[in-house]
Amino acid sequence: MxxxxxxxxxxxxxxxxxxxxxxxxxxxxxxxxxxxxxxxxxxxxxxxxxxxxxxxxxxxxxxxxxxxxxxxxxxxxxxxxxxxxxxxxxxxxxxSFPPVETAAHHVLVAGGIGVTPVLAHARWHAFWGNPFEVLLVQRPGTTPHATDLRDAAGDRLRTATDRDGLHALLDPTLRAAPFNSHVYTCGPPGLIADVAAAARRAHWVDARIHAEPFVHAVEAGEAFTAVLRRSGREVGVGADESLLDALHRAGVEAPHLCRQGVCGECVTGLLAGRVDHRDTVLSDAGRSGRIALCVSRAAAGETLELEL
Known part of the structure; x- marks a missing residue:
């Protein structure tokens, strides 16, 4: 510390x-x-x-x-x-959201408080002379660091005030980007989904689409049971609580940091059961046999067996 x-x-x-x-x-x-x-x-x-x-x-x-x-x-x-x-x-x-050093070009997209890591990216690229551009969705007077972002990006910054305005900027930007460009989005889940969908429409592969969501509440789901292999204990997880919180409530020590599925600190081995994966830190391949305790849950009707 x-x-x-x-x-x-x-x-x-x-x-x-x-x-x-x-x-x-x-x-x-x-x-x-x-x-x-x-x-x-x-x-x-x-x-x-x-x-x-x-x-x-x-x-x-x-x-x-x-x-x-x-x-x-x-x-x-x-x-x-x-x-x-x-x-x-x-x-x-x-x-958990670094720039890809080998990218030919960087497209940065931010909404709301998601401007904070995007500002750091823009300052980094401006310092090193990397090719980049920034798309910012903002309501005037409600987005922090808009002036700082303009200072860092200059005429590489373009803004929109709503989702339609973003799409008008985003689609041509992604289609015109050079080969091996990467896009990075930070903001609410709806914005991230829109950018990912636009990138796929432009035939971008998932490896070049990066995101960091700002999620502030656990998404509800069905209640389920987690079985802890080392102790043999069973922990019930309520519909409105996370698996991580249920473990802590039961007195089980489990690592954690972000509680938003973006840092990977709470990723734990999974021995049995199908998972409703809700994290953004694990790749599809990396999710095999692992679960992010803070956001992911059991798939409907499943019991999870954990390496705890």
Whole structure:
């Protein structure tokens, strides 16, 4: 864990708080690639990851922007309550949404608070001179870092205010992109699905389509039972709770970080049972015999047997 101190607070738009953090000591801050998260501990044992927006090369500060979620568990409220001088513990940066170094061109798509990792990508590509362009879906005055993104991308940034406007930009952009281009999307699930569908219509293979969703609530499903191979215990999972939360409720230790299926920290071996996979970190091949405990569930009528 890193010991950090709040150096500055800003409010770039309603309901979003930007926090600048510095090391609470003499040790240098770990560097990070664009798309990395910083895991903020908001109560003992509970960590929420937030995308780092600043440069990752020998950073002197860490910068995050967090949308307040009144219906969340409390992590965003904790960040919004911070003031300059407060001390914070954090998991060091981890990357789950990095740029592909061998890509010929990078198409970055952001919606809402999904602008945060896309801003880091744009700053990275601008610094290294990589070919890239940015499509931003925003309602004026409600998207943080719109000016920062314009500063980083210049005339490579194009904006839309709704889904139809995005499609008018997206379809020709993907069709005209050079071979071995990659597209990266961050935002709500609907935006990610739209971009992926447009890329496939343009005959892009899935290996060149990358996404990081911002999902803030567990999707409901059928109740099911998880059998733990090592202890022989059975844990019931309610329709409105995640497998991870059910395990913790039963006193079972299970690794976790993002709780959104994007980091891979909670991926666990699966010995039996069919899974309704809802993560975005495992490939189709990687899902064989594994499950992301925080978002994935048993398929209808199935019992899961886990390596726990």
């Amino acid at each position: 890193l010991d950090l101190r709040v150096a500055a607070i800003a409010t770039p738009c309603p309901s979003v708080r930007s926090v600048t953090l510095v090391g609470d000591g003499d040790a240098p801050l770990p560097s990070f690639p664009p798309g990395a998260h910083l895991g903020i501990e908001w109560r003992p044992g509970r960590v929420n990851p937030y995308s780092l927006t600043g440069p990752g090369r020998a950073p002197e500060t860490y910068e995050i922007s967090v949308a307040r979620r009144p219906d969340g568990a409390g992590g965003s409220r904790r960040v919004h309550d911070l003031v300059a001088g407060d001390r914070v513990r954090a998991v060091p940066p981890r990357s």
